[in-house]
Amino acid sequence: MADEEVVFKTSTGPVRIITAASLFDGHDAAINVMRRLIQSSGAEVIHLGHDQSAKAVVDCAIQEDAHGIALTSYQGGHIEYFTYIRQLLDEAGCNHVRIFGGGGGTITPPEIKTLHGSGISKIYSPDDGRTMGLMGMIHHLMGIASDVDIIGKERLASLDGPVTPEDMAKVGLLLTMSESADDDLFKSTLETCRSSSNDVPVIGFTGTGGAGKSSLLDELMLRVLRDNPNKKICLLCVDPTRKRTGGALLGDRIRMNSLSNNDLFMRSLASRGSGSEISANLDRAIEVAKAVGFDMIFCETSGIGQGSDAITSVADHSLYVMTAEFGAHTQLEKIEMLDVADVVVLNKYEKRGSEDALRAIRKQVRRNRNLFDIADEELPVVATIASQFADGGVDRLWGKVAKLVGFEASEPVDLMGERKGVIPSERVYYLSEIAATVREYHQRNDELVEKLRLCQHLETAVENATSRGAKAVADDLKTQIDELLEEISEARSELAEFRELAKQYSSGEYTYHVRGKPFTVQTTTESLSHSDIPRVALPTFADDGELFSWMSKENAPGHFPYSAGVFPFKRTDELSARMFAGEGEPERTNRRFHYLSQGQDYVRLSTAFDSVTLYGRDPAKRPDIWGKVGNSGVSIATCDDAKRLYSGFDLCNPNTSVSMTINGPAPMILAFYLNAAIDQQVEAHLVEQGKLPKINKDAYRGDLPEGHNGFGLATIGRRGDELVDEKTYAEIKARTLQTVRGTVQADILKEDQAQNTCIFSTPFALKLMGDVQQYYIDNGVR
Incomplete structure (x- = not known):
């Protein structure tokens, strides 16, 4: 127990560590354990979650001025991923940042040796776990990271002239100085680096814990940048420091999907014993943001109580975010921010009881401010659903904020966010x-x-x-x-x-x-x-x-309630064989399919897709993507890829069926598959008519495997509806949809809870599944 209480410090305070799981990798159980242990050792952990690109990790490390980065990679491509992160850091002048990683047995000892030779500080192997123990590995990581002096002379010497928001590393270093340097050094350095003396609006963002402040802030950023391109925005987000260890979980970035825009800069701050919802040095951080030339500054606090209003001491304008779960209406009379906030936001408006809560909040704001002669819509109270795409309530909120600070804002789509839950209110039971x-x-x-x-x-x-x-x-x-x-x-x-x-x-x-x-x-x-x-x-x-x-x-097989199966007997004319394949480009997997099915009367193809496809992304030569393309699955990015993958097999043959292990982008991959089947039948029709077009020379990249008759290749690079008339295509399409067989794994609830390849929000993904099912019903798909 004593070892677990070891706390590491640096010249600037607690060690700052970025934690994440690699790109196209949903295995976040290990990194979640590690970040908790790192935090318990006194570190300020900036957690990014799973599926993080090299650029996202590096930008975060630069903006947060971190001592180290801790990553897990269980999905392959680790050589390219880790070395690319090292390369990007070095190019940005941040060669001081240490990189740590682990991937269980997926990273072999020779690969670990290669990575160590490429500038990676430590890749922890299963052998390290056995010899060092879990806390031993954490302390080893913390010891290396705490030796980094991020305000050393060499780095401070770089602050020798005006700094702009584009100089992310220098802005990050100035923000570190705002938390750790003495007043004289900080002020003199800031004046040397000043590039602007403009009056910059500061927006305070505060509210109860769990009210959705970060998600709402993310949605606001999308609108700010949409309506005001090229404006530079700085986000300063505070989370509480734990008293016992001095560590902190700075988790606001995990909600911020808009940070890929280079016009946004975000810095996570820990309260560091301020005894308040804001950092003790938040005012100095704001000074830095103003001096380097940001056009607007947002400050988000940690969760607050009823009597808290510290944000008003540093912000020009403040927003108070709450939910309907505030208790009895009399509790509203105790909330200080209802008196002083420029705008009160009722978030999560889709929850039950929100309409009553909105009515009560409006009444209380009227009483507090003597606003009895204006309409509800004109009150500084807005209902939002930050989790909903293009929410009208968030549009209305941005309109009010833009008016406060003099920014441009598009007209809101409507005046009130539509309350859309996963389950309609009339069906909640x-x-x-x-x-x-x-x-x-x-x-x-x-x-x-x-x-x-x-x-x-x-x-x-x-x-x-x-x-x-x-x-x-x-x-x-x-x-x-x-x-x-x-x-x-x-x-x-x-x-x-x-x-x-x-x-x-x-x-x-x-x-x-x-x-x-x-x-x-x-x-x-x-x-x-x-x-x-x-x-x-x-x-x-x-x-x-x-x-x-x-x-x-129970009943007999094939009879209600089908506890013994939907068919009366198991088939004896077919040996159950799962012809499973998936690796590399479509042609490689297609050759494997033909090898597995050679001489078989029944074709039962089972397809595994690579992680790039599982996350609905396109293959690319960028190293962190390239390392995952075709790894442990086939890479499918276009309808032509699907045609190549299943070419040589008649997808409408009653003895042929296809199983696809896909979740997040299942509707899109399914569309590829169905279009490939339809275009196959268009090709068959053209053969009958003697009108088959010449096959493109790059239709199949390589030699055809044994048993491949070339079927399905003639429409590659072409669309079936362009090769026949509209009526004929409609007939072929209808017949194909009622004949083609296959299964798609699309358990999006499982993905949401475990696998993490739910690339859309759960409500939207469920609606997609419902739309697909309705299409099946309308078109007789089996």
């Missing part, structure tokens, strides 16, 4: 409705079970009474049976159908239909000892009630 339906189903069947059992027992009693000559008793029992039969007639019919099914099982032969096609199968299998073993073994039952109970909960 749909899961309970499903559960209630299932419970009612079982309850109704339990009642039928008792009635069936009673009816069967009464029939036995009738036989017994009749044999004893008790006619009156038998007649009375028959009356009861007749009453029961009215209630259980449908269940009795199902029992009769089941008994007929059991006879067919025992007859040795059974016929069923799939998509209108009859299949006749043997119901028994002969063992090595020449015994007939039933392929479906039915249990025995004491009475009709027990049989019906089993039928309602």
Whole structure:
């Protein structure tokens, strides 16, 4: 325990470490563990999350003036990724920044040696974990990083003239000095580097923890830059320092998708014991931003309480962000910022109770400021949904802010953000409705079970009474049976159908239909000892009630509720073989498919895509992308790539099906696949008509593999709807969509929780899935 309490310091205060998972890599479990341990060792951790490009990491390290970068890479391409980050840092004059990494067993010892020779401080291997231990590796990293002097003489000497926002490294160094240098050195250096004396507006951004301040700030930045191109914006975001270790999680960057724009500069600050929601030296950081020539400055605080308003001491204008979860309406009377904020923002407006909350906030603001004679829309209160694309509420908020600071702002699309949840308000209880339906189903069947059992027992009693000559008793029992039969007639019919099914099982032969096609199968299998073993073994039952109970909960294969599968029997004419492939360019994987399927009557292609495709990006020669192209999967970026991938296979052949392991961009890859299938059939039509165009020489890059007949290559570089008339294309398209077979893995909820290849927001991704399903229904896709 004592070792875990070790805290590392530097000449400028706590060690500052950037943490991230590599580009196109959603494996963030390891880096999340590491960043927590690094923070517990006293570091200020700027966490970027997963899928981070080399440029994003380097820009962050420069702006944050970090001592080191800690990265994980479990998806391949690590040689190119780490060396490219080192190259970009050196080019930016930041060769002092240390780089650390790990990737478990995916980074081999020879590769680790290569990376160490390329200027990477340390790649931790599984052997290091065994010898050093988890905290030993963290302390090793912290020891190396804490030796870096980021305000050494050589770096300070670079501050010898005017600095502008384009000089990111120098701005970052000045901000470091604002936190650590004494007043005389700071002021003299700042005057030497001053390039502007303009009056710059400072916007304060504050609010309760978890109100969505960073997400809202990100959305505002998109609008600022849209309406005011080439304006330089500085973001100063404060997060709290932990008292016990002195470490801090500076996590605002993980919400900032707009930072790829070079006109934005962001610096994360820790409160460092200020005892407030703002950093003790935030005012000096603002001085730096003004002196180097930024056009507007946003300061975001950490989460605040009811009586806090420290942001007003450093900002010209302030925004207070809150949610509907403020408790009773009387709690609003205690919130200081409702008195002083220039704009009050009710974020997460899609949540239940937000309409009532907005009404209450408006009333309180009216009371606080005696604004009883203006309309609701003119009050400084705005409802927003920062998580929603192009939210009208955020547009309206930007309009109010722009008016305060004299910036340009487009007219808002509407006056109020539309409340769009994942589940419509009228269906929020749909899961309970499903559960209630299932419970009612079982309850109704339990009642039928008792009635069936009673009816069967009464029939036995009738036989017994009749044999004893008790006619009156038998007649009375028959009356009861007749009453029961009215209630259980449908269940009795199902029992009769089941008994007929059991006879067919025992007859040795059974016929069923799939998509209108009859299949006749043997119901028994002969063992090595020449015994007939039933392929479906039915249990025995004491009475009709027990049989019906089993039928309602389990039943035979191919019968409701399909607990044993949707088909009555497993196929015996096809050996289950998953022809799995995916590596390199489409032609390489296509050759593998033909090798795997050679001589097989059934083609069951299963496709793995590379991480670049999984994240819906294009391949490129940029090193951090290039290292991942075609790695552990096939690279597919265009419809022509999909045509090459499945060329030589008739995708409409009933014996051919394709499985695609894809999630985030599943609708787009599915569109590639369906268009490839349609264009194949256009090609087949042209062959019949004798009008097949000449195949482009680069249609298939390399020699055709054995078994490849060239089918599907004629339309590469062409669109099928351009090769035939509109009516013919429509007929071919409709026929193809109803014939083509395949499956797409698209469990976006799993991606959101685990794999992290959910490239769109979950609500939008779910809507995409719904749209695809509706297209299936409309077009008869199976």
